[in-house]
Amino acid sequence: MRPIFLSSVVLALFGGFEAKSAIANSKAKPIAGEKACIEANTDISGNNVNDGLSTKFYSMNECIDYCKRTTGANYFVWSDQTFFDPNYQYTCWCKANKVDTSVSYGTFSGPLGCAPEANCCLNILVQSSGSLAGSGQAHILGYYTKISEGEDGHPVYQQTTQLKHFLFYRSNIKNWFVNDAMGVNQGYALNSGAETCITDSTGMWEYYDFGVGDWVPDPTARAICVDDVPPPPEEQCNSGSLCDGCVLTLPFENTIYCCKDQCQYGWIDYDPNNSPMCTCGV
Numbered sequence: 001m002r003p004i005f006l007s008s009v010v011l012a013l014f015g016g017f018e019a020k021s022a023i024a025n026s027k028a029k030p031i032a033g034e035k036a037c038i039e040a041n042t043d044i045s046g047n048n049v050n051d052g053l054s055t056k057f058y059s060m061n062e063c064i065d066y067c068k069r070t071t072g073a074n075y076f077v078w079s080d081q082t083f084f085d086p087n088y089q090y091t092c093w094c095k096a097n098k099v100d101t102s103v104s105y106g107t108f109s110g111p112l113g114c115a116p117e118a119n120c121c122l123n124i125l126v127q128s129s130g131s132l133a134g135s136g137q138a139h140i141l142g143y144y145t146k147i148s149e150g151e152d153g154h155p156v157y158q159q160t161t162q163l164k165h166f167l168f169y170r171s172n173i174k175n176w177f178v179n180d181a182m183g184v185n186q187g188y189a190l191n192s193g194a195e196t197c198i199t200d201s202t203g204m205w206e207y208y209d210f211g212v213g214d215w216v217p218d219p220t221a222r223a224i225c226v227d228d229v230p231p232p233p234e235e236q237c238n239s240g241s242l243c244d245g246c247v248l249t250l251p252f253e254n255t256i257y258c259c260k261d262q263c264q265y266g267w268i269d270y271d272p273n274n275s276p277m278c279t280c281g282v
Contacts, residue, residue: 037111038148043104044095049073052093058231059145059160060108061122063092068112070094075111082106082164090231108147120155120197121225122146126167126178128205130220132189137207139163140178140189143229154196156182160229163272167198167223176201190215191223198223236260237268237278 038060049072057063063078073094081089083106101109124144132138144157144167154169154176168182169175174194177187193203205221208214237257243249246263249256252270259268259280270278 037113038108039101039110040108041103041105042109043102043107044075044077044109045099045102046075046095046097048093049096050092050094052077052091053087055092056090056231057092058090059123059229060147060158061145064112066092067094072096073112074098075109077107077109079104079107080164120146121199123226123229124157124167124199124223125226126221126223128218128221130218131216132205132207132218132221135207135209135216136211137188137209140165140207143226144223145229150182152196155198157198169198176203189221199225236276236280237270238263 050067050070055066057066057078060078060080063076067073067076073096075095075098077093077095079088079091083089083104089106098111122145124146126141126144127133128138128141133141140159143160145160146155147158148156150156150168151171152169154171156169157167159165159167163180165178165180165188166182167176167178170177170183170185173185174192175185176191176193176198177185178189179187187208189205189207191198191201191203191205193201195201195203199222201223204217204219206215206217207221209216236259238260239255239257243256243258243263246258248263248266248268249258250268250270251257257268257270257278259266261280266281268278268280
């Protein structure tokens, strides 16, 4: 069965931010199917056994490992950089118990027993020196971290940059996909390998080229293991009311952006496909 290309891929070519926004409207649910116990967009209320604001954790697995070493912890709650409050982005809360759950976009949570069990790498880098790197789908390249187990024991990864793409395996057609949503036979790019670990895959990487209306192979693309995932670049801009009084501003998607350090002169650029998305200079 050949993967289906839908309009979500078009959004990636002309603005991955719009494609990303579709995730924010989803209800809290297991992120790797019914058998998964790690839930996306879900907060756990319970007794904290640590100060989650004291240390930043730039991957969920780092948070899980930390809580497993924390006395009295049985659950974890981790927020990525899509969480609405910057002060709580990349925070890790270890919980002694689970009283209730609530919807919280950009938050992942679950019992510590949900830590990934496969021997695949926790962190990977998807890279290319070929046509994919210069294409409209280059946004799928970069660092990913393992967030759960997926179909047939294949791990599920999530990109660590603002776009937060998922890399997951579909057992019904034996393909890996990179997409904003999981459990679908479509994506921005795919890998035809069936190996349990994507870094062991002998399959070809392909990406959808909207210009030619077909999948294009890139023999140079691959996923490799890395020890650590670097923290994402710090955003250089403010937005909204923080830009009041600034001369140099830039509207994007009904939001006004301005430079943090100097907003009276210079230049400002905003591109949701870059990291950081907003850049400034004088």
